[in-house]
Amino acid sequence: MRVTNKMIATNTLYNLNRNLSRMAKTNNQISTGKRINRPSDDPISTAKALRLRADVSEIEQYTRNTEDALSWLNITESAVDNLEEIIHKARELAVRGATESFSEDDREVIADEIRQLRAQILNVGNSTYLGRHIFSGFQTDRPLFQQNGTYNIDTSAPDTKILRYQIGVGEEMDIGVFGLNIFGGAGGAPGAASEIIEDFDNLILALDGDDTPNISAFIGDIDGHLDNVLSIRSEIGAKTNRLELIRNRLEENDIDFTDLLNKNENVDMAETFMNLQMEKSVYTASLSAGAQILQPTLIDFIR
Numbered sequence: 001m002r003v004t005n006k007m008i009a010t011n012t013l014y015n016l017n018r019n020l021s022r023m024a025k026t027n028n029q030i031s032t033g034k035r036i037n038r039p040s041d042d043p044i045s046t047a048k049a050l051r052l053r054a055d056v057s058e059i060e061q062y063t064r065n066t067e068d069a070l071s072w073l074n075i076t077e078s079a080v081d082n083l084e085e086i087i088h089k090a091r092e093l094a095v096r097g098a099t100e101s102f103s104e105d106d107r108e109v110i111a112d113e114i115r116q117l118r119a120q121i122l123n124v125g126n127s128t129y130l131g132r133h134i135f136s137g138f139q140t141d142r143p144l145f146q147q148n149g150t151y152n153i154d155t156s157a158p159d160t161k162i163l164r165y166q167i168g169v170g171e172e173m174d175i176g177v178f179g180l181n182i183f184g185g186a187g188g189a190p191g192a193a194s195e196i197i198e199d200f201d202n203l204i205l206a207l208d209g210d211d212t213p214n215i216s217a218f219i220g221d222i223d224g225h226l227d228n229v230l231s232i233r234s235e236i237g238a239k240t241n242r243l244e245l246i247r248n249r250l251e252e253n254d255i256d257f258t259d260l261l262n263k264n265e266n267v268d269m270a271e272t273f274m275n276l277q278m279e280k281s282v283y284t285a286s287l288s289a290g291a292q293i294l295q296p297t298l299i300d301f302i303r
Contacts, residue, residue, distance in 0.1 A: 015286055023279040034265050045264055052261040059257060062168055063250045069165040069175045070243050075129040076177055077236045083124050083182070084229045086117050090200065091222045093117075097207050098216040107215075111207035118200040122149060125183060125194075135179035137161030144179040146190075149197035155180040155187040167246055173239065182232055184225065196225050 035045070096102065097110045125135055125144040132140035138161050139153045146152045155178075163176030180187050184195025199221045206214035 049261060049264050052257055052264060056254065056257045056261060058169075059250055059254045062166070063247065063254065065165050066167050066243055066247045066250060069167065069173065070240065070247065072129055072134065072163070072165075072175050073236055073240050073243065075127065076134050076175075077233065077240070079124050079127040079134060080177070080182065080229060080233050080236065083121065084226070084233065086120055086124070087222055087226050087229060090114060090117050090203070091219060091226070094203060094215055094218050094222065098212055098219070100212065104210045107207045107210055111204050114200060114204050114207065118149070118197065118204070121183075121196065121200065122147075125179060135177060135182065137163060137176060137178045144183075145194065145197075149194060149201070150190075151179065151185065151188075151192045151194060152190055153179070154189055155185065155192055156189070167243070168250075173243070175239070177232055177236070182229065184228070199225070 093110045093113055097107050102110075122145045127134050133143050134140075135144045136142055136153050140163075142153050144152060161178050162174040164172045165175050167173055179194075183197070185193050185198075199218060203215065203218040205211075206218065
């Protein structure tokens, strides 16, 4: 086959452009820090990177959910702890009020204290976290109690109203404590009575009426509420421990998947710098060789 000057020039230019393109690609990798800047660079690694990015994004969302759930539980635990203190205080006052040596005036003073505790129970029941009422189930935009101490929300079928958080793939956890479960009552439409508020109202009536037997009866009722509150606190503590373990696992998974993503996408800078220097040398050599090949002209042969 006859080799012409045009063929030599065409092949030389083609190889020069190819070497220049490889050098530009390597230089782009160094400037971006990424081995893959477009899908055509490595289709298989690109697909893997997309899956890893989706996994990292999912883990980060579950971590945010877990953090929010822990904050919700911490606020709930604080409110339940406050309620426990109120019940303990009410029991102490009831024991004192049931003492026969106390006068009617003494019991009126105790009744005033119980009224303040009753008002504090309503405040606890209407506690909020980021503007959401923590004991109102899914009805977080509405306070649990009305001013008269009755429920302000629908308390029927409480098991279907527990707040849930998605904390993993196919994994949910009941986070909220529904008001009916802690403050008691038969449940129903708004306006239903709260058992603990009714018991406090009965205690106030007994104290105002100087009715010692009914004051003593309240002590047994309050012990039942106290046992229930302690049980709920224990449940909250167990859920908090589990969420902390899940959060730690998610943080470890985030580190592992992010590391895999970086290894899949990012360049080894030392190796890439060496490749760039080598490609520069190849390109420079090809320019020099091309200059030698393409240099002769017709004028050179006339001289």
